Amino acid sequence: MLGIGEGQEAAVPDVIVVGAGNAAICAALAAREGGADVLVLEKADEAERGGNTFFTGGGFRFPYNGLAEIRGLIPDLSDAEVDRIEVGSYPASAMRDDLFRVTEGHADPTLVDHLIENAYPTAQWMREYGGMRWVLMYSRQAYEVDGKLRFWGGMITEAVGGGAGLSDSLFASMERRGIALRYGAKAQGLVTDDRGRVTGVRVKTVDGFENISAGAVILAAGGFEANVEMRTRYLGAGWEMAKVRGTRHNTGDAIKAALEIGAQSCGHWSSAHAVAWDLNAPSTGNRRIGDLYQKHSYPLGLIVNVHGERFVDEGADLRNYTYAKYGREILRQPHSVAFQIFDQQTVGRLRDEYRIKEVTKSEAMTLPELAADMGIDVGGFVRTIEAYNNACREGTYDPSRLDGLGTVGIDPPKSNWALPLDQPPYVAFAVTCGITFTFGGLRIEAKSAQVLDTEDRPIPGLYAAGELVGGLFYHNYPGGTGLMAGAVFGRTAGAAAAKAVRGG
Numbered sequence: 006m007l008g009i010g011e012g013q014e015a016a017v018p019d020v021i022v023v024g025a026g027n028a029a030i031c032a033a034l035a036a037r038e039g040g041a042d043v044l045v046l047e048k049a050d051e052a053e054r055g056g057n058t059f060f061t062g063g064g065f066r067f068p069y070n071g072l073a074e075i076r077g078l079i080p081d082l083s084d085a086e087v088d089r090i091e092v093g094s095y096p097a098s099a100m101r102d103d104l105f106r107v108t109e110g111h112a113d114p115t116l117v118d119h120l121i122e123n124a125y126p127t128a129q130w131m132r133e134y135g136g137m138r139w140v141l142m143y144s145r146q147a148y149e150v151d152g153k154l155r156f157w158g159g160m161i162t163e164a165v166g167g168g169a170g171l172s173d174s175l176f177a178s179m180e181r182r183g184i185a186l187r188y189g190a191k192a193q194g195l196v197t198d199d200r201g202r203v204t205g206v207r208v209k210t211v212d213g214f215e216n217i218s219a220g221a222v223i224l225a226a227g228g229f230e231a232n233v234e235m236r237t238r239y240l241g242a243g244w245e246m247a248k249v250r251g252t253r254h255n256t257g258d259a260i261k262a263a264l265e266i267g268a269q270s271c272g273h274w275s276s277a278h279a280v281a282w283d284l285n286a287p288s289t290g291n292r293r294i295g296d297l298y299q300k301h302s303y304p305l306g307l308i309v310n311v312h313g314e315r316f317v318d319e320g321a322d323l324r325n326y327t328y329a330k331y332g333r334e335i336l337r338q339p340h341s342v343a344f345q346i347f348d349q350q351t352v353g354r355l356r357d358e359y360r361i362k363e364v365t366k367s368e369a370m371t372l373p374e375l376a377a378d379m380g381i382d383v384g385g386f387v388r389t390i391e392a393y394n395n396a397c398r399e400g401t402y403d404p405s406r407l408d409g410l411g412t413v414g415i416d417p418p419k420s421n422w423a424l425p426l427d428q429p430p431y432v433a434f435a436v437t438c439g440i441t442f443t444f445g446g447l448r449i450e451a452k453s454a455q456v457l458d459t460e461d462r463p464i465p466g467l468y469a470a471g472e473l474v475g476g477l478f479y480h481n482y483p484g485g486t487g488l489m490a491g492a493v494f495g496r497t498a499g500a501a502a503a504k505a506v507r508g509g
């Protein structure tokens with residue numbers, strides 16, 4: 006516990022925040038900035054703190070107009086560094102288009118507008134009020150083209166130290182601001198008065214149950230991706246088998262507690278963010294490996310199942326706009342297994358995560374040897390690669406943009422970056438489905454992050470932010486939006502809750 010000493014009687018806090026990930030801590034900081042006494046309740050012990058936020062790459066998506074705005078967030082970029090890079094621009098209209106395109110038009114426009122309007126200012130606030138620091142994502146979001154590192158995909162900055170660095174820096178910021186924090190405190194239910202106002206949280210600790218009162222409660226306790234029963238119930242058969250990429254503690258408790266007092270459910274409850282994840286990764290996240298079990302360089306190669314058949318268009322779009330939906334496609338394959346295949350033309354460009362020793366990998370001089378070693382049907386695999394190579398055509402290859410170098414006459418096509426696979430040694434990586442977070446959650450009013458009831462009325466005293474908010478993501482997700490949305494709606498919730506309790 007920070008802030009309040011052992012054995013001391015705590016006064017009723019103005020605001021309780023449930024959870025201690027990125028959304029929760031942004032909410033706690035904003036409530037503190039608004040003058041509130043804040044208590045953060047975190048289910049995990051200190052050794053497992055940080056939620057999914059700890060496991061992230063720390064990538065943030067926000068609109069920006071050219072280098073000047075990037076320098077506003079990273080003022081220590083040297084002139085020599087600037088000479089080597091091309092960051093381009095990512096206008097608000099492009100971020101809006103991306104959100105609606107990947108969600109097939111379902112994203113709630115009020116959430117989208119609030120997110121986009123507040124994204125860059127919130128990143129600045131995290132720097133100024135929270136002390137967070139940013140760097141450019143050199144290794145993951147830039148390719149060298151014509152002697153310059155060209156950034157692509159709308160997400161070009163990451164927190165210093167990735168997710169672990171972000172998490173440490175958020176906790177340090179809470180401590181500096183005098184925010185109280187209890188580990189090992191699981192929110193089990195919400196306490197209400199006769200008029201339906203939320204007046205506190207029912208908490209379970211190793212010592213049993215207690216009710217803690219507060220002027221307002223902000224829920225930011227993640228989705229239900231680590232709850233096998235809820236995954237199977239809402240996402241469907243087979244999702245029991247998915248590996249959890251992050252924390253084992255996001256089991257949907259806060260969503261259930263809010264629904265029990267009449268909160269409105271919202272969003273794509275039968276869908277989730279899920280990616281290609283090493284076949285032999287553990288069933289929940291490993292804090293040393295972090296996000297490195299992911300395998301995100303598939304646009305440079307091909308993906309096949311155990312029959313040697315392709316089943317997605319690896320080059321349908323830039324990686325940031327396809328990776329979060331392809332985990333689901335892998336789960337549907339026989340044994341929920343797939344293989345990413347590369348040759349010597351592309352293997353040098355693979356991301357850092359392919360170079361850890363904990364990879365399920367094979368290398369061979371011939372395609373049949375590679376297939377046999379990985380347990381892929383040899384005949385099927387060789388037929389697929391021959392058909393693919395025959396479908397490739399001449400053109401200019403450029404991995405930093407949609408280069409239009411697509412196949413002709415095969416299904417599924419590879420719509421961009423389709424180089425023939427013919428330069429041995431060939432390399433294969435075995436992957437399965439890793440679930441990141443769930444898309445179904447609670448409905449909030451965008452400008453206050455206040456939770457709405459089933460009659461569309463704000464529930465007095467209840468706010469929500471982060472993964473457990475529904476309505477923003479459907480079917481798919483643009484990389485880097487989870488942390489940004491958590492920060493924006495966390496900050497909004499904290500400011501609104503402080504204002505409601507303290508006035509002003």
Ligand SMILES: Cc1cc2nc3c(=O)[nH]c(=O)nc-3n(C[C@H](O)[C@H](O)[C@H](O)COP(=O)(O)OP(=O)(O)OC[C@H]3O[C@@H](n4cnc5c(N)ncnc54)[C@H](O)[C@@H]3O)c2cc1C
Nearest residue numbers: 024026028048056057058064192226251471472485487488
């Ligand atoms: C491997 C990986 C990589 C990712 N990379 C990125 C990235 O680079 N960029 C990006 O934008 N997004 C990324 N994401 C997604 C990102 O993690 C989430 O969008 C974001 O961290 C969610 O923040 P949050 O605060 O809502 O939840 P979390 O950070 O998960 O925090 C929720 C907290 O609530 C606690 N909790 C749960 N139940 C209770 C309870 N009953 N009582 C009290 N506390 C409770 C949990 O222990 C946890 O600490 C990644 C996710 C993973 C797993």
